[in-house]
Amino acid sequence: MTTQKHGVFCGIVPPHVLDHLAQSEVPGHYEPARRTLEHDGVLRTRRRVTAVRAVVDSSAGTPSDKPQRTIYDAGHREALPGRKVHAEADAPGKDATVNRAHAGLGATFDLFYKVYGRHSIDDSGLPLNATVHYGEKYDNAFWDGEQMVFGDGDGDLFLDFTIPVDVIGHELTHGVTQHTANLEYYGQSGALNESVSDVFGSLIKQYALGQSAAQADWLIGQGLLGPGVDRGTALRSMKAPGTAYDDDVLGKDPQPATMEDYVRTSRDNGGVHINSGIPNHAFYLLATALGGNAWERAGKIWYATLTGGELSSDADFAEFARLTVASARSLYGEGDAVQAILKAWGQVGVATT
Numbered sequence: 001m002t003t004q005k006h007g008v009f010c011g012i013v014p015p016h017v018l019d020h021l022a023q024s025e026v027p028g029h030y031e032p033a034r035r036t037l038e039h040d041g042v043l044r045t046r047r048r049v050t051a052v053r054a055v056v057d058s059s060a061g062t063p064s065d066k067p068q069r070t071i072y073d074a075g076h077r078e079a080l081p082g083r084k085v086h087a088e089a090d091a092p093g094k095d096a097t098v099n100r101a102h103a104g105l106g107a108t109f110d111l112f113y114k115v116y117g118r119h120s121i122d123d124s125g126l127p128l129n130a131t132v133h134y135g136e137k138y139d140n141a142f143w144d145g146e147q148m149v150f151g152d153g154d155g156d157l158f159l160d161f162t163i164p165v166d167v168i169g170h171e172l173t174h175g176v177t178q179h180t181a182n183l184e185y186y187g188q189s190g191a192l193n194e195s196v197s198d199v200f201g202s203l204i205k206q207y208a209l210g211q212s213a214a215q216a217d218w219l220i221g222q223g224l225l226g227p228g229v230d231r232g233t234a235l236r237s238m239k240a241p242g243t244a245y246d247d248d249v250l251g252k253d254p255q256p257a258t259m260e261d262y263v264r265t266s267r268d269n270g271g272v273h274i275n276s277g278i279p280n281h282a283f284y285l286l287a288t289a290l291g292g293n294a295w296e297r298a299g300k301i302w303y304a305t306l307t308g309g310e311l312s313s314d315a316d317f318a319e320f321a322r323l324t325v326a327s328a329r330s331l332y333g334e335g336d337a338v339q340a341i342l343k344a345w346g347q348v349g350v351a352t353t
Contacts, residue, residue: 010174011040011142012167014273020251029249032137032154063125067109071098074134082131097162101130104168107208115295116303121175143171156228163223165208170201181311188316190272195279199302203295213287213294238284241277257281259349278348279317285344297337301327321345321352
């Protein structure tokens, strides 16, 4: 039996950033932003009216403990997947974008398999496909339900979208969510969908770099912003939501850190890229309170909650919080993990009872 999946277009750059840029008077800023918004709008509509096609079960036999990656080159067009340029067994080539995409897919596979025992995105060995050099100065990267797609950026405000490994991990984690809790992409469940991708995107980066929770920068998209951004370090900060950028061109990071500043809006599917700052911050508080490597206890609590079968597709923050407490108890008993998670959700103003 095929499970109906929500048709969702998930891009890394929030619509509010592109909307702001689209109103600029500088052609080099508004032209790429308007093209990207127009393109993304078409894809969002297509994803809403077309359910994610059933993925062919690749589990005949035992799923491999190695990724199966294929990289395609769109040649700056918008047809997918493009020309095949890199297979799993190929050595690194001359195109750094292709090499980074291959490495980022591998880093994502490694975290989910080596830490959580998950065989690729669908837990059945799904091949990991990605297309690079998509569109003309396309200012986004996205998971389309079946594969990754990377733009090159405009070179001024946004650089190549394969540069931050957490962007790659973030987008692929939308695929994990799609195959597990399948969180609806609207309101608080949509913000949880985005937050889960930020959490595991950050964990993928930390795992690849061997960083502890204390050593990590907790930024999403660090290294993505180009020379045209004077006051910005990343797209989002889990450590301090609302501080990733405050720039004349990009605008001001609108993410809240607590429910006190929760943003009620009809835009961006009910603010999914904005209010995700609240559960993001709760995870940061938990991970740093527990110390050590965040992918271990904190990450396992989040993974168990996402994949445990209890999380509703329309879950709000409170439901997710309650289930993370239950996951912590199940995994670690009544100890410091439970106390830390209760405190973390309390600090961001989300009830757990």
